[in-house]
Amino acid sequence: MHIGPYLLANNLLAxxxxxxxxxxxxMLCKRLGAGYAVSEMVTxxxxxxxxxxxxxxxxxxxxxxxIAVQIAGTDxxxxxxxxxxxxxxxxxxxxxxxxxxxxxVCNKWAGSALxxxxxxxxxxxxxVVAAAAPHGVPVTLKMRTGWSAEHRxxxxxxxxxxxxxxxxxxxxxxxxxQGYKGHAEYDTIAAVKAAxxxxxxxxxxxxxxxxxxxxxxxxxxxxxxVGRAAQGRPWIFREIAHYLATGTHLAQPLxxxxxxxxxxxxxxxxxxxxxxxxxxxxxxxIAWYVKALPGGEDFRQRINMxxxxxxxxxxxxxxxxxxxxxxxxxxxxxxxxxxxxMEWST
Numbered sequence: 001m002h003i004g005p006y007l008l009a010n011n012l013l014a015x016x017x018x019x020x021x022x023x024x025x026x027m028l029c030k031r032l033g034a035g036y037a038v039s040e041m042v043t044x045x046x047x048x049x050x051x052x053x054x055x056x057x058x059x060x061x062x063x064x065x066x067i068a069v070q071i072a073g074t075d076x077x078x079x080x081x082x083x084x085x086x087x088x089x090x091x092x093x094x095x096x097x098x099x100x101x102x103x104x105v106c107n108k109w110a111g112s113a114l115x116x117x118x119x120x121x122x123x124x125x126x127x128v129v130a131a132a133a134p135h136g137v138p139v140t141l142k143m144r145t146g147w148s149a150e151h152r153x154x155x156x157x158x159x160x161x162x163x164x165x166x167x168x169x170x171x172x173x174x175x176x177x178q179g180y181k182g183h184a185e186y187d188t189i190a191a192v193k194a195a196x197x198x199x200x201x202x203x204x205x206x207x208x209x210x211x212x213x214x215x216x217x218x219x220x221x222x223x224x225x226v227g228r229a230a231q232g233r234p235w236i237f238r239e240i241a242h243y244l245a246t247g248t249h250l251a252q253p254l255x256x257x258x259x260x261x262x263x264x265x266x267x268x269x270x271x272x273x274x275x276x277x278x279x280x281x282x283x284x285x286i287a288w289y290v291k292a293l294p295g296g297e298d299f300r301q302r303i304n305m306x307x308x309x310x311x312x313x314x315x316x317x318x319x320x321x322x323x324x325x326x327x328x329x330x331x332x333x334x335x336x337x338x339x340x341x342m343e344w345s346t
Contacts, residue, residue, distance in 0.1 A: 001035075001199055001222055001223055002199075003036075003066065003068075003093055003138050003140060003167055003168050003199070004093070004136075004137070004138030004167050005136070005138075006065065006066040006092065006093065006138075008035040008036050008066075008223075009035035009036075010033070010034075010035035010241055011035060011216075011222060011223035011224065012033060012034055012035050012036075012212075012223065012224060012226065012237045012240055012241060013034065013035065013036045013037070013038070013170075013201060013223055013224065013225040013226070014026060014029040014030075014034040014036065014037035014038065014225070014226060014227075014230060014237070015038065015203060015225045015226060015227035015230075016038035016039060016040060016041060016070045016095065016097070016142070017040065017227055017228075017231075018040050018041060018100070019040065019281075019284075020040070020231065020284075021037060021038065021039060021040050022039075022040060022056065022057070022269075022272065023039075023056075023059055023060060023061070023062075023063055023268075023272060024265055024268035024269045024271075024272055025234070025265070025285075026038075026039065026063065027062070027063055027064070027268070028234050028261065028264075028265050028268075029230060029234050029237060030064055032234045032235045032237050032238050032261075033235070033237030033238030033239075033240070033241050034226075034230075034234075034237040035223075035237075036066065036068065036223075037068070038068045038069075038070050038095050038142075039057060039067075039068060039069045039070055040057050040070070041057075041070045041071065041072040041097045041100065042054060042057050042058060042069055042070065042071050042072070042082065042086060043071075043072060043073065043082070044071055044072060044073025044074075044075065044078040044079045044081070044082035045073070045078065046078070046081065046082075046085075049085060056272060056273065058086060058089045058090075059272065060089070060090040060091075063090075065092055066092045066093050067090050067091055067092045067093070068091070068092070068093040068094075068095055068140070069086045069091035069093070069094060069095065070094075070095040070096070070097050070142070071083065071086060071094060071095070071096060071097065071128070072096075072097040072100065073124070074114070074120070074124075075124075076120075076123040076124045076126070076127035077127065079096070079124050079127055079128050079131075080127040080128060080130065080131035081131075083128050083131040083132050083137075083139075084131055084135075087132065087135050087137055091137065092137060093137065093138050093139075093140060094128060094132050094137055094138075094139050094140070095139075095140045095141065095142055096124065096125060096128055096139065096140070096141045096142070096166075097142060098114045098115060098121060098141060098142060098143040098144075098157075099142040099143045099144050099170070099172050099203075113147075113176065115143060115144065115146055115147050115151075115153060115154075115157060115176065116147050116151075118153065118156070118157060118160070121157060121160075122157075122160050122161075122164065125139075125141065125160070125161050125164045125165075125166060126164045126165075129164055129165040129166065133165070138167040138168070139165065139166050139167060140166060140167060140168040140169065140170070141161050141166045141168075141169050141170070142169075142170040142171075142172070142203070143157060143158075143169070143170070143171060143172070144171070144172050144174055144175055144176055145171065145172070145173060145174060145175050145185070145188040145189075146175050146176070146188075147175060147176045147177065148175050148176070148177040149175055149177065151175075152175065152188055154171055154188050154189075154191075154192055155188070155191050155192055155195050158171070158192045158195060158196055158200075159195055159196070162196050162197065162198050166198065167198055167199075168198055168199045168200075168201065169192065169196065169198060169199070169200050169201070170200075170201040170202075170203050170225055171188065171189045171192050171200065171201070171202065171203060172184070172203040172204045173185045173186050173188065173189055173202070173203065173204035173205070174204055183205060184203075184204030184205040186202065186204075186215055186218050186219050189202045189215075189219045189221060190218060190219040190220060190221075193219055193220050193221050193222075194220070199222040199223065200219075200221050200222055201221060201222065201223045201224065201225050202215050202216070202219045202221035202223070202224050202225070203224070203225035203227065206224045206225065206226045206227075206229060207226075207228075207229040208229075209239055209240045209242075209243030209244070209249065210243070212224045212226075212240045212243070212244065213243065213244060216244075224240075226240070231285075231288040232285070232287075232288025232289040232290075232291060233288075234261070235253055235258075235261075238250065251329060252329040252330045252331070252332060253329065253330055254328060254329055254330075255320060255323050255324040255327055255328065255329060255330060256320075256324055258289070258320065258330060259316075259317065259320035259321070259324065262285075262286070262289050262316060262320070263313060263316060263317060265285065266282055266285075266286075266309075266312070266313050266316065267313070269281070269282050269285070270282070270309050270313075275308075275309050278309055279306070279307065279308065279309045279312050282309075282312065283303060283304055286300070286303055286312075286316060287300045287303075290319065292331070293323060293330070293331065294323065294326070294327075294331065295319070295322075295323075299315075299319050302315070303315055303316070
């Protein structure tokens with residue numbers, strides 16, 4: 001599967017998730033089998049580009065290619081400017097956010113709110129493609145099935161985006177109105193795939209290897225994008241890859257391996273965010289890792305009281321050391337629902 005000049009390692013993609021898919025998490029997902037990972041969304045507001053949050057999101061130090069950056073906004077000229085800004089900082093693919101359902105985004109008519117204003121959405125797509133073209137940077141688009149069940153316009157927007165030069169399109173199988181409630185539907189994704197020549201990616205409720213297989217077969221999509229199921233389980237990508245190739249399941253990872261993965265992840269996380277912010281923002285990652293493990297809830301409550309990076313790191317190491325004394329491999333876990341994942345991220 002190609003995105004412009006870039007040949008992806010496979011058709012398993014890590015979804016852009018605000019507050020989650022920072023550089024350390026993206027690199028971990030790629031290390032564990034994701035063929036591609038997209039950054040957290042970067043604002044198109046110039047006045048925020050010098051902020052600490054944006055500078056971290058635009059940090060790609062040591063990240064393997066292709067480096068994909070998602071941008072969000074409501075003004076075509078500003079989005080074009082944001083395209084150039086991020087290309088200058090290492091972006092090799094630009095992804096337009098037309099899928100985020102968060103109220104703080106949609107209330108400003110960005111994200112999936114753009115699907116209500118098709119002329120504006122197309123103006124933004126055309127402006128971003130035009131800004132990226134001189135640099136040879138491909139543009140992709142992530143969107144939802146529509147604004148509401150009565151207004152599913154994904155096929156119409158997808159056709160316009162392809163005509164405007166978008167080179168890959170991802171569809172989350174929910175409307176903006178749904179947010180993360182209910183279940184993703186794949187008929188709309190299948191319709192988008194049937195209408196386009198460019199690669200189409202299916203997103204939404206891809207939580208197991210079997211689900212990835214079934215969604216690929218049903219929609220005929222070129223790839224699947226995994227979001228919440230990778231939170232605390234970044235090895236899900238290699239599990240899916242193995243299952244698609246062999247029809248068999250990998251054994252659960254060794255406790256010792258997961259211990260080292262998480263400890264390495266924390267060190268990289270602290271390095272990016274610094275001591276105080278790093279310690280606090282790492283809590284959600286730790287919570288996702290331990291949620292379904294024996295003693296995980298008690299440990300989550302204890303770790304949230306720790307206010308020092310080194311003590312946090314040592315506590316995680318001790319938790320997994322104790323777990324390894326009881327289990328060689330991780331116990332089988334049940335994938336969290338979207339609502340559970342959101343609750344555990346707080």
